[in-house]
Amino acid sequence: MTDVRRRVSLCCVATSPLLADLRAALGDDAVLTDPDLLRMHERDEADLCASATPLVVVRPRTTEEVSAVVRAAARHGAPLVPQGARTGLAGAANSVADAVVLSTVAMDRILEIDPVSRIAVVQPGVVNATLAGAVRREGLYYPPDPGSWESSTIGGNVSTNAGGMCCVKYGVTTEYVLGLEVVLASGEVLRTGRRTAKGVAGYDLTRLFVGSEGTLGVVTEVTVALRPAPEESLTLVAVFDSTAEAGAAVAQIAAKGLAPSLLELLDRTHLRAIEAYRPMGLRTDAQALLLAAVDTGSRAADDLARIAEVCEAAGADEVYAASDAVEAAALLQARRMAHPAMERFAAEAYPGGNGGLIIDDVAVPRGSLAALLDGVARVAAECGVPIGVVGHAGDGNMHPNIVVDRADPASLERGRRAFDEIMRLGLELGGTCTGEHGVGLLKRDWLAREIGPVGVRVHQAIKAALDPEGLFNPGKVL
Amino acid sequence: MTDVRRRVSLCCVATSPLLADLRAALGDDAVLTDPDLLRMHERDEADLCASATPLVVVRPRTTEEVSAVVRAAARHGAPLVPQGARTGLAGAANSVADAVVLSTVAMDRILEIDPVSRIAVVQPGVVNATLAGAVRREGLYYPPDPGSWESSTIGGNVSTNAGGMCCVKYGVTTEYVLGLEVVLASGEVLRTGRRTAKGVAGYDLTRLFVGSEGTLGVVTEVTVALRPAPEESLTLVAVFDSTAEAGAAVAQIAAKGLAPSLLELLDRTHLRAIEAYRPMGLRTDAQALLLAAVDTGSRAADDLARIAEVCEAAGADEVYAASDAVEAAALLQARRMAHPAMERFAAEAYPGGNGGLIIDDVAVPRGSLAALLDGVARVAAECGVPIGVVGHAGDGNMHPNIVVDRADPASLERGRRAFDEIMRLGLELGGTCTGEHGVGLLKRDWLAREIGPVGVRVHQAIKAALDPEGLFNPGKVL
Numbered sequence: 001m002t003d004v005r006r007r008v009s010l011c012c013v014a015t016s017p018l019l020a021d022l023r024a025a026l027g028d029d030a031v032l033t034d035p036d037l038l039r040m041h042e043r044d045e046a047d048l049c050a051s052a053t054p055l056v057v058v059r060p061r062t063t064e065e066v067s068a069v070v071r072a073a074a075r076h077g078a079p080l081v082p083q084g085a086r087t088g089l090a091g092a093a094n095s096v097a098d099a100v101v102l103s104t105v106a107m108d109r110i111l112e113i114d115p116v117s118r119i120a121v122v123q124p125g126v127v128n129a130t131l132a133g134a135v136r137r138e139g140l141y142y143p144p145d146p147g148s149w150e151s152s153t154i155g156g157n158v159s160t161n162a163g164g165m166c167c168v169k170y171g172v173t174t175e176y177v178l179g180l181e182v183v184l185a186s187g188e189v190l191r192t193g194r195r196t197a198k199g200v201a202g203y204d205l206t207r208l209f210v211g212s213e214g215t216l217g218v219v220t221e222v223t224v225a226l227r228p229a230p231e232e233s234l235t236l237v238a239v240f241d242s243t244a245e246a247g248a249a250v251a252q253i254a255a256k257g258l259a260p261s262l263l264e265l266l267d268r269t270h271l272r273a274i275e276a277y278r279p280m281g282l283r284t285d286a287q288a289l290l291l292a293a294v295d296t297g298s299r300a301a302d303d304l305a306r307i308a309e310v311c312e313a314a315g316a317d318e319v320y321a322a323s324d325a326v327e328a329a330a331l332l333q334a335r336r337m338a339h340p341a342m343e344r345f346a347a348e349a350y351p352g353g354n355g356g357l358i359i360d361d362v363a364v365p366r367g368s369l370a371a372l373l374d375g376v377a378r379v380a381a382e383c384g385v386p387i388g389v390v391g392h393a394g395d396g397n398m399h400p401n402i403v404v405d406r407a408d409p410a411s412l413e414r415g416r417r418a419f420d421e422i423m424r425l426g427l428e429l430g431g432t433c434t435g436e437h438g439v440g441l442l443k444r445d446w447l448a449r450e451i452g453p454v455g456v457r458v459h460q461a462i463k464a465a466l467d468p469e470g471l472f473n474p475g476k477v478l
Numbered sequence: 479m480t481d482v483r484r485r486v487s488l489c490c491v492a493t494s495p496l497l498a499d500l501r502a503a504l505g506d507d508a509v510l511t512d513p514d515l516l517r518m519h520e521r522d523e524a525d526l527c528a529s530a531t532p533l534v535v536v537r538p539r540t541t542e543e544v545s546a547v548v549r550a551a552a553r554h555g556a557p558l559v560p561q562g563a564r565t566g567l568a569g570a571a572n573s574v575a576d577a578v579v580l581s582t583v584a585m586d587r588i589l590e591i592d593p594v595s596r597i598a599v600v601q602p603g604v605v606n607a608t609l610a611g612a613v614r615r616e617g618l619y620y621p622p623d624p625g626s627w628e629s630s631t632i633g634g635n636v637s638t639n640a641g642g643m644c645c646v647k648y649g650v651t652t653e654y655v656l657g658l659e660v661v662l663a664s665g666e667v668l669r670t671g672r673r674t675a676k677g678v679a680g681y682d683l684t685r686l687f688v689g690s691e692g693t694l695g696v697v698t699e700v701t702v703a704l705r706p707a708p709e710e711s712l713t714l715v716a717v718f719d720s721t722a723e724a725g726a727a728v729a730q731i732a733a734k735g736l737a738p739s740l741l742e743l744l745d746r747t748h749l750r751a752i753e754a755y756r757p758m759g760l761r762t763d764a765q766a767l768l769l770a771a772v773d774t775g776s777r778a779a780d781d782l783a784r785i786a787e788v789c790e791a792a793g794a795d796e797v798y799a800a801s802d803a804v805e806a807a808a809l810l811q812a813r814r815m816a817h818p819a820m821e822r823f824a825a826e827a828y829p830g831g832n833g834g835l836i837i838d839d840v841a842v843p844r845g846s847l848a849a850l851l852d853g854v855a856r857v858a859a860e861c862g863v864p865i866g867v868v869g870h871a872g873d874g875n876m877h878p879n880i881v882v883d884r885a886d887p888a889s890l891e892r893g894r895r896a897f898d899e900i901m902r903l904g905l906e907l908g909g910t911c912t913g914e915h916g917v918g919l920l921k922r923d924w925l926a927r928e929i930g931p932v933g934v935r936v937h938q939a940i941k942a943a944l945d946p947e948g949l950f951n952p953g954k955v956l
Binding site: 200202367435438 | 592593594595596597617618638639641645646649650652653662666667668669670672673674675676677678679680681682683685686688689690694706707729732733735736737774775776777780841842843844845846870872873874875908909910911912913914915916917921924925928929930932933936937939940942943944955
């Protein structure tokens, strides 16, 4: 940061009544106008989404300060964009021009962990891994584990209704959100939900805000339900010569009433990308690999054997159990590396490191998983783009990752076409355009197709009821 | 039904343009104006709630017919009250004057059961027990099991977000609702949610409608998630000399990370009422009885032993396991008889069978259960009314049942005061005014206290956004 920049920044401050109001309410240190910082807060991790440098980034520390920011933005007619760790994959956290970006990172306190009532109360800026670790030390378990769990915040997880690998058995973020504190467009503070295991007092406003991607209010406190710590898990790998066989195995695992705590699929593209990124001894000649785990205690060995049988019957080329917890952890680590490994693979696929990924996210009913995998392969061939597939097979939630050359408009165009074809296929199979990444900017058109004109009008009516001036995160979702 | 009545009814039909429109849309057999039938559809099972005879009861068979009914009611400015089996306990299904009561009982088809994707699609009039039985025959499990499960409908369960005994392990209705078809106030048909295990496309409208008690639209189709069939369960009884000890045992069971599939509490009043209603050999000298079950397969015996240890450590007078499935079923049956047994007990407690029950429903964080039980005993003493307590102890969700003499205004007044004191106590303990029965007419004031003026305004804004003319179930919830 140079002196010149500092002077420019101070100069802006002096001339903007909005910035003056924000500084008066929050103090200078929580109101950031350094150009480097502003650029850093321009966008999340989604490709292909528009963004703009914000006017200012604020880091309130309390609900009262959030309320003051909202009132100031409303007074001056400035759009307000809430941000957590900006790890989102749909552009929902991208700034728009002249926006006040409200970062929740300074609201990072765990306020309470109650082992008897099995709840925790946290501020939105608490990192997922921090909460998961803190409750684990109390013998408890906060399941939602998005790929970004080591950096993403609970507030961001709530706003996107984040998923992860545990969901096949333990469900997504919304299953764990009991109550919220939210600052509304009026600056008023709304408390939703409860601290109790059950409750039906009034409309389920909690779940209306979960997954609303910052378009209805700013979440300032989250009460989550916790589970007892799960038992240790056993892990299995099944290697297939075709993705269709792997898909059929997943359907049979469900049909037989088995309940794995993890059921992930990696295709050959991802296996090769991971081996290139960090050699782990994965079978790169396989077309698909299923990674399954069970955490059913004394029954786990039996359940694992039944999953192995199903995989063999579905045509698996090789099935083996992890010999110990160290090997199981290494396999899980390999799965977790899929995203950075594919990023590297894509970058190196084109000259000058110009390769990029269009990360898709589609979910179909479990019974249609094999059809989805077949269809994605067909789309890749028809559109002439490499597509790797990885994801939460047990939930029917896959991430087709489309490799494009960012420097080549024709390649980008082919990638976008493949993206649209996959969305169309997902809906045709009775699925949804987003299983866990959200709508943001990336999938507004596909959301509209999925929910239809009546659904769009109901969304608009609710948005208008809660945010009549369109203050919060304009242009997202709808 | 006399000829005179029939003539009166036909006469009304001839003179009401609304009835003429309804008959034109649905045919004569689905438009009921017989005075006996109208009176039968006046109210649900809640006491102390206002009701009025409807103008007409309609029984549409299709979504299109529901839409026609909604449009006709809107056109003629008649309030529309949706009804399922009228087993509700908060007056949410009570008719208002001149209402069109829309009964969903003729929409009673199970449209689909898919064992691989683990979903079922049903019309709203399907009875809970019918669905539960149908999926059980496919080796699957639909958990929500409200006390009324043998007669209440899925549509009613969705509208009230019904609970039950399974919730302590398996959650309430909303956890199982993946998607809905809803007829809106405009008569348009909205589809919410999805058929997939995961999905984050847009606002969670599904869960906005679940628990909205018919105030936002008429549910015409429900897509539910199913689970694999649970393993057989083992059952245990723990007898306590004080309710506080039983409450402490519940807290310790939670604190030790045990996950019973059932954890119910009956107090002495209920034990005696059940023994009087149908002798089962229950210990009527006990102050409280805990009924616990575990369905953790090969681990179940160990888990049951640990629950037994916790109960003994908390001071249980006697702990014993059911010797077989027959005894376990009998114990469950005893618990299920609590409601009719207390109705009988209350009726006989006052001359002329004039005794009645005010059935309350309060939930507190599990750690506060003992305090709630103590407090209810104090309220009973202070208000001078008998109060029996029964409920879902593992969820902190109790039903204090207040015994009153309906013929004695002073007794009714004392009962109402006790009801209010229990609500106040529940909120003071960090709880909610309704754990599973809903708001309806019975708890509108307490809902307003619980959610505060900001919460009320948000509720009103959402109601106005979806039902601007106040067509659906006027006067309920808000």
